Each structure stands twice: as C-alpha cells, then as structure tokens.
Amino acid sequence: MEDTDHTVNGRFASGDEIPADLPCLVLNSAVLFPQGTVTVRLRMPYNIQLLEEVTDPETPVCIVNMTGELDGKIHPDRLSRVGTLATVINRRCLDADSVRVTLEGHRRLTIREMVRVTPTAVANIRPLDRHHYDPVRAKRLVNDCYSLARRLVEKSSAYPADYTNIFHLSQDQPPRFADLVASVLHFSIQDRLRVLEAVDVIDRLTLLKAILRDELVGETMAEELGQRARVSVERHQRELFLRAQLQEIRKELAHSDPSTSEIARLEQRIGEANLPDDVEARARGELERLEIISTASAEYVGIRNYVNWLVSLPWRRTTAPPFNAQVALQTLDREFYGQKKAKKLLLEFLALTTEARKGGSIPCLVGPPGSGKTRLARVAARALGRKFISIDLGVLRSETTLKGNRRTFPGAMPGRFLRLLAEKNTADPVCVLEEVDLISDPDRPDLSGIILEAIDPGEDMGFLDYYLGFPFDLSQVMFVATANSEDGVPEILAELVEFIELPGYLDDDKREIAFHHLIPDLSKRHALDPEEVSFTIGAVRKIIREYTLEAGLADLRKNLEAIIRRIAAEKAVGKKKYFRISANMVEKILGTPIYIPEMAETRPEVGVATGLAWTHTGGDLMMIEALKMNGSGTVTTTGYLGDVMKESIQAAHSYVRSKSDWLGIRYSDFGNHDIHIHFPSGAIPKDGPSAGLTVCLVIASVMSDRPIRNDHAFTGEVSLRGKVLPVGGLKEKIAAAYRAGIYKIVMPKQNVKDLKELPRSIAKKMRYIPVENVDEVFEVALLDFDPAQQSLESLLRQELEKAINAEKDKPAKRTRKREATLSRSKSRKTNRGKKRPKK
Numbered sequence: 001m002e003d004t005d006h007t008v009n010g011r012f013a014s015g016d017e018i019p020a021d022l023p024c025l026v027l028n029s030a031v032l033f034p035q036g037t038v039t040v041r042l043r044m045p046y047n048i049q050l051l052e053e054v055t056d057p058e059t060p061v062c063i064v065n066m067t068g069e070l071d072g073k074i075h076p077d078r079l080s081r082v083g084t085l086a087t088v089i090n091r092r093c094l095d096a097d098s099v100r101v102t103l104e105g106h107r108r109l110t111i112r113e114m115v116r117v118t119p120t121a122v123a124n125i126r127p128l129d130r131h132h133y134d135p136v137r138a139k140r141l142v143n144d145c146y147s148l149a150r151r152l153v154e155k156s157s158a159y160p161a162d163y164t165n166i167f168h169l170s171q172d173q174p175p176r177f178a179d180l181v182a183s184v185l186h187f188s189i190q191d192r193l194r195v196l197e198a199v200d201v202i203d204r205l206t207l208l209k210a211i212l213r214d215e216l217v218g219e220t221m222a223e224e225l226g227q228r229a230r231v232s233v234e235r236h237q238r239e240l241f242l243r244a245q246l247q248e249i250r251k252e253l254a255h256s257d258p259s260t261s262e263i264a265r266l267e268q269r270i271g272e273a274n275l276p277d278d279v280e281a282r283a284r285g286e287l288e289r290l291e292i293i294s295t296a297s298a299e300y301v302g303i304r305n306y307v308n309w310l311v312s313l314p315w316r317r318t319t320a321p322p323f324n325a326q327v328a329l330q331t332l333d334r335e336f337y338g339q340k341k342a343k344k345l346l347l348e349f350l351a352l353t354t355e356a357r358k359g360g361s362i363p364c365l366v367g368p369p370g371s372g373k374t375r376l377a378r379v380a381a382r383a384l385g386r387k388f389i390s391i392d393l394g395v396l397r398s399e400t401t402l403k404g405n406r407r408t409f410p411g412a413m414p415g416r417f418l419r420l421l422a423e424k425n426t427a428d429p430v431c432v433l434e435e436v437d438l439i440s441d442p443d444r445p446d447l448s449g450i451i452l453e454a455i456d457p458g459e460d461m462g463f464l465d466y467y468l469g470f471p472f473d474l475s476q477v478m479f480v481a482t483a484n485s486e487d488g489v490p491e492i493l494a495e496l497v498e499f500i501e502l503p504g505y506l507d508d509d510k511r512e513i514a515f516h517h518l519i520p521d522l523s524k525r526h527a528l529d530p531e532e533v534s535f536t537i538g539a540v541r542k543i544i545r546e547y548t549l550e551a552g553l554a555d556l557r558k559n560l561e562a563i564i565r566r567i568a569a570e571k572a573v574g575k576k577k578y579f580r581i582s583a584n585m586v587e588k589i590l591g592t593p594i595y596i597p598e599m600a601e602t603r604p605e606v607g608v609a610t611g612l613a614w615t616h617t618g619g620d621l622m623m624i625e626a627l628k629m630n631g632s633g634t635v636t637t638t639g640y641l642g643d644v645m646k647e648s649i650q651a652a653h654s655y656v657r658s659k660s661d662w663l664g665i666r667y668s669d670f671g672n673h674d675i676h677i678h679f680p681s682g683a684i685p686k687d688g689p690s691a692g693l694t695v696c697l698v699i700a701s702v703m704s705d706r707p708i709r710n711d712h713a714f715t716g717e718v719s720l721r722g723k724v725l726p727v728g729g730l731k732e733k734i735a736a737a738y739r740a741g742i743y744k745i746v747m748p749k750q751n752v753k754d755l756k757e758l759p760r761s762i763a764k765k766m767r768y769i770p771v772e773n774v775d776e777v778f779e780v781a782l783l784d785f786d787p788a789q790q791s792l793e794s795l796l797r798q799e800l801e802k803a804i805n806a807e808k809d810k811p812a813k814r815t816r817k818r819e820a821t822l823s824r825s826k827s828r829k830t831n832r833g834k835k836r837p838k839k
Helices: 045-053 135-155 163-167 174-184 191-199 201-253 258-272 277-291 298-312 323-335 340-350 373-384 416-424 449-455 509-524 538-548 555-574 583-590 645-659 667-672 691-706 730-739 750-755 774-781 792-832
Strands: 021-027 036-044 062-064 082-095 099-117 121-127 360-364 388-392 430-434 479-483 497-501 533-535 580-583 608-615 616-628 635-638 673-678 712-714 744-748 767-771
Touching: 021 045, 021 082, 021 555, 036 045, 036 082, 036 201, 045 163, 045 373, 062 099, 062 121, 062 191, 082 121, 082 712, 135 163, 135 174, 135 201, 163 174, 174 191, 174 201, 174 645, 191 201, 201 645, 258 730, 277 298, 298 416, 298 449, 298 538, 323 340, 323 373, 323 616, 340 360, 340 373, 373 388, 373 430, 373 479, 388 416, 430 673, 449 479, 509 538, 509 555, 533 538, 533 667, 533 750, 538 555, 555 580, 555 583, 608 691, 608 730, 616 691, 616 730, 635 645, 645 750, 667 673, 691 712, 712 774, 730 744, 730 750, 744 774, 750 767, 767 774
Parallel strands: 021 062, 360 479, 360 497, 388 430, 430 479, 533 580, 608 712, 635 673, 712 744, 744 767
Antiparallel strands: 021 121, 036 099, 062 082, 082 099, 099 121, 608 616, 616 673
16 A cells, blocks of 8 residues: 555645745644644744745645754754645734744655755755555554554543544554554654654554553553552651651750751751752752761761762862963973973963863873973962872872772772862862873773873863762863873873973083072971072082982982981081081082993094983983904894894994995905994993994994094984984983083984074084984094095006006017117127227
8 A cells, every 4th residue: 555645635745836945944842744733832033034924825834843952043953854744724923922823734745955044944855755555564553553542542531532533533544543643642742753754654653553552651650650649648748747846856956966967067068069950969868868867877977978078079169360471481480490392382281271172182291200290280380370289190009099989888989080179179270190101001900091081171071980970070170291201101192192391401400400499498398598508519510420310300309308418417416507518528428429420432442432322311421332353244232232223233234334345344354254242331221223323333443443533422323325314312412422521423414403402501512513424424433544545446446557557668668678689789790890909
C-alpha cells in the first residue's frame, strides 16, 4: 500500500503547485501533523512579521520546530529536518506583540536548507514522495498501538473516553492513525517530533508503539505512587509534628548542646558564602542530615567536614587588582636580576584576561636547576598583585593527591588544587606546576591527564574533584609550569605549553645576584645587619669558581649560607661585631676547594684541541685528545660518549680522510694506523654533535703531525660535506672560554646572531672567527700548515715540472758536448802540421 499525507479533497496532492521556497513559521511549543489542526499563540517578531506578509488563507506556509529556549533569533542548527505544509485558517490579535492562529496541516515536507532566517524565515523545501509499506505488518502494528492507547485512555483520567472510538475509526489508515494518536495524546514535544520525522510508515508505527509503552509504564507508576502517597499522608503529618517538637526542644537546649550551635554556625556560613545554586542545595541537604545524626558517629564528622570544605572554597571570590603593565615590569626588574627576555614573555602571558586565555597555551619556564624558575613566577605574581601557590609534581605518588579522595574513605579531603585555593581564599592566584618533566618517569603514576584537565584553557571550567563531587572552575587561575628540560615534558602537555627558556647564569651574573639578593636575604634571615657582613669580589668569585659547578644558583646559595651561618654563630658568642669575608677566609670556612677550573694548555700540542661544551651545569672546556699508532685503521673512542657524539666522530673521520691529499697526508696512513680519541672526565656522560669541529681538527692534527693552537677554542657541528652547522648554548660556552683565559673562539657563522646576548664585559675582550667550512679551520688552527705548499698535488706538480725541464735540457747538453769534441779534434790536426820545438 501507499502512504500519502495529502488531504482527502486532493489539495496540494500533486506537489506541483507548492513553491520551492516557502515562508516558515517557527514553533517551539506545538507540533502540527498532516490532516490535523493546532492553535498556538505566536510572540516572536519573526513569526509576527511573517503573518503580516501572508494574509491570504490559501497561501501555503511551512511549519518547522526549533528545539531549545527561544531568544528572539532563529538558529538553523536547531531546526527540525522535517516540516509540515500548512495554511492559516484563523488568526486573532491578542495584543500588540502576540497573535493567536489556527493552522491546518496538509502534508510532510523535507527542509533542504534555510534560504534566510532574518527578518523572517524562508526555507527551500521538497514534498515527500509516497512510500510503500507492508499492509499486513502495518495492520499488526496498528492493533498493538490501539491496544496500548486504549489501556492508556482507560487508566488515565486526563483523557476523554471517546478517544478510544476516534482511534478505532482510523485503524484502516495506518499513516493517519499514527499521526492522530501522536497529536491527541499528551506526548512530549520531542516524542511528537520523532513521530513527525519518521517518514516510513512501519518505522512510524514502531516508534509510536515504543512511546505508548513508555507512557503506559509511567502512568502505572504514577498510579502506584499516588496510592503510596495517600497511604503515607498520615505518617508524613506525624513526622511534621514530631519535627516541630524536635525544633522546639533544640531551641531550649541550644545553650548546652554544642552540635546545635555548630549547625547554626554552618548554616550561617552557607548563607554568607555566595555558593552556586547546586552547591548550596547540596550543603543544605547535608546540613539536614547532620541534624538527625548523633555527634558520636563517624558519619557526623565526615558530613561536618564536607560542609566545611564546601563553604571554605572560593567559588566566586577573586582578589586580583587591575593589571598595570608599568608597575609589573618595574617590580620584575627590581626583584629579579637578568633574564630580560624570559621576564618579558612571561609578563605577556600573565597579562591576558580569562577570555583571552581560552583556547591558548600556558607558559612553561625551562632551565637548569637553580636558575630561578619558581622565584621568577613568584615575583611575577607579586608584580600582578595576585596570590601565589605552588605544586611540586616531582614528589606526587598518587592521582588522589590532585583529585582528592572519595568521601567513602576515612579522612577524605579535596585534592591539592582545591586545598591551596581554600588556603589562599581566592580563585585567581598564580599557580606554579613545578617539574612537569618528571611526571613522564615510568616509575611514577601518570598524572598528565589530570594536569591537562586542570590547565587546558578550554576545559578548566569543569575540573572535577572526587571529594566534592562538583565541577570547580579553575579558569581564573594563572598556571605557570616549570621544567628542567623540554624533552621530559609529556607529549600531551607539550602541545599545550609554550616553552620560555631561562639559560644558566654567567659568573658576572652570579656575582651581581650574590651581592644584591642572596647575601642581603641570608643576612636578614640570620638576624644580621647588612652593615655587619661584607664580602669581597674575590671571595664571591672564589666561591663561584672553586666551590660550585652549576648553571643556577642553588650551590652558591648553600655556600653563602654556610659562611653567614658561621658569622651568626661567632656573633652570638661575642667574638666580633663586623665581619669582612675575603678569598683567604673562604677556604678556612668552606674547606679545600671542590672543583679545579679548566685552564687552557700552556703550549701547542699535536692531537690536543680545546673544545667547548654546554651541560646542565653551564658552559665548560672539553679537552679532546687523540693518538696515532700502527694498526689497521680502527678509530677507538673513550670518555662515556653517547650515540650522537660517536656518529659525529665517525663523520669527522670520514671527512678528514677525504681531504688527506689537501692536508698532506698519505692516504695509506689511514689504513696503516689506528686512532684513539679520548674525552677526559670519563665519569661524566657526554653527547651531542657540537664537538664535531674539534674532532675534525684533532684527527687532522694527529695524522699530519701538526700541532694545534692552544689559544683557540672550538665549537660547531660538522656535516659529511664539511659544512659547519650552528650549535646551542653559545653564550655559556664563550663564558667558559673567557674564564679559562681563551679569548679566540672558532664558531659557526650562523651563530653570529647569538653574540648579542653576551655581556659587554666579556664581548669586548673576545675575538670571534666565524667559519662555514672545516677547511677554514685547518688553515686557522693548524700550525706550519700552508695549503699551497703542503698539498701532495702541488708537490707532485713541482716534481713533474722539474722532470720536464730536465728532459728539455738534455739536447742542449749533447750539442755542447759535440762542439767541444770537434774543437778538440781541430786543435789536434793543427798541432800535427807544425814542427815540434826542440827540447
């Protein structure tokens, strides 16, 4: 059989007379079915204006439904995909901004797209074609639906009894029967829309059967609940009476019962806490439970603590003042020395508003231990006028530390995020997540998902703590992460953070920080007047160079604290009133120096070059040594080297071997000699490609027996073609050479741009030799090396020219010899004809 939605008289039956674009009335509180009518009150401006334009009752319109709340606008994404072709058969103006209309439905339409939504809605539609269905199956579904509908009408007093007869008369038309039942019975708007959008008749009847079954179950449950309610009315009234008596008794005993006064205080705090509606409802519900529980039970303590936490959290409390960029920058410069670039970038992040931070990234300060990452964030919080909290992720061992325990556990409490916010009593502090690179350790629990939930600018409004059971808004918190290395940060967090590098401090920086920050702070902590303690520049320099080996300030602070602690002890016994610490006194207090500074070689040597290294302790010299011995061409490396450095050595060896003729080295020497390359300080792991340039020089020196200049230091990565590539940590490397008394640096040309970061005191004494190719380094660093004279090709060319000249001289020699022979023969003939004199 065929399913058709058109009316009996054939109006709009063919679909040819229906325009492709129809004006639309957008309904929210009613659903119009084909062959049905509905009366609604229209208030939205777009519907009122459409009725003013459509005055002819024969003009068809499209009825569409929009889900959600009405806000005066049409949202295409919330419109139904199936509408109803209708005409306005009656209208009546109720007041200036509302009209009551009666609509008659004719057939279903498919909404292809919305042509426009302002000022009125117009849709491009397509009439639905007729659909064939199985009459036997449809008849069976109609009987099932009729049985359910009849039971529902009989069971509910909300329906007239003659509904059953109306349904019975429509049983021979399954499509009409489904639409009639859905429009007459008290279905929800969503269920009616589902029936309207079910184009296939079998699907429509199946859906109707499921809805009727749910309605019948709900009606049955409502009837049972009604009976129970009637039975419990007397009991409820009795409970109300007893509660009233209990309240009166508690009022009389308020002065002697501590629980009563405690509940009153909690109730007062709930009223003053400005809690969100759902949180306040939960708090009051728990308070009601508290009233009927004995104070001696463990449950009483748990409920009381829970309510205390609910009212203690700063749900809507903020304390940050308006942002003042000039004041913030002045505070950062005054209280934190150096790191100008890092301070500027961090201030740019913290100056963003909550809305601006959504969808963005958070800053992550990266630097060696003791470089001041946490202190910089603390000073930045003070510059912004915000409170400061810190969470050290490196010591956490369980996710409940951040997310809290569930209330079923004894002694449960919220996670560390919420505890710190409650302690500071503000929802907008600066929160530092320290050592995020340590949570990727396989021996530690994976906390990256929890941290992502807290710091993600798009998800932080719903951070769920296990203890509270409510989402807490962390969007006001300004998160700053810290890490010792970018490599250790989990990938899921690395995509969300933006790294801000804090390079290690140079000796000059450490000296300034010691005099202006560390020594005054430590003196104040040990109750010493700054005028009572003074350090000479030599003393501080000796501590930095001989008692610390770090890029940060942690060990320097410990050593200074040890000296000031000694001074405080001597002052306590009354030995002195004024203390001046010199370089000689440092060794008396701290003992024998721990580190011996690396110094340059005193003379040029074969196979020894001064390289520059960048480690977690800052810049340092790295003396690279090489020996040549008879063998089979093997290259041996020692010194605790990583894979990258070993590959760099192999590339350097291959390049020098390819340049053997140019360097004046017999090619067979590489096959007849072994090379041993050693990096001293074998207990320290070494890796990275920046030693490639120095290794090239060492191999060329030992194979050509030419010494290397000892007043030069070298750094740079080398490619297989001899290109010198840029390296990192140039500032720290040059500072290490400066400390060792080496003022000539051979470096990649592409690193020249990094020289701007050097302090003026170092830059003015240094001489830089930028190179692009290793061959330039050979000419600069190898002594007694002249490429024009030392090349084997040049020597062979000279020998060949000598041989050619010698061959050219041979004919001339033979001619002179013949001429001499002829001259001697003529002389003999002349003498033969003369008379010999008598003896």
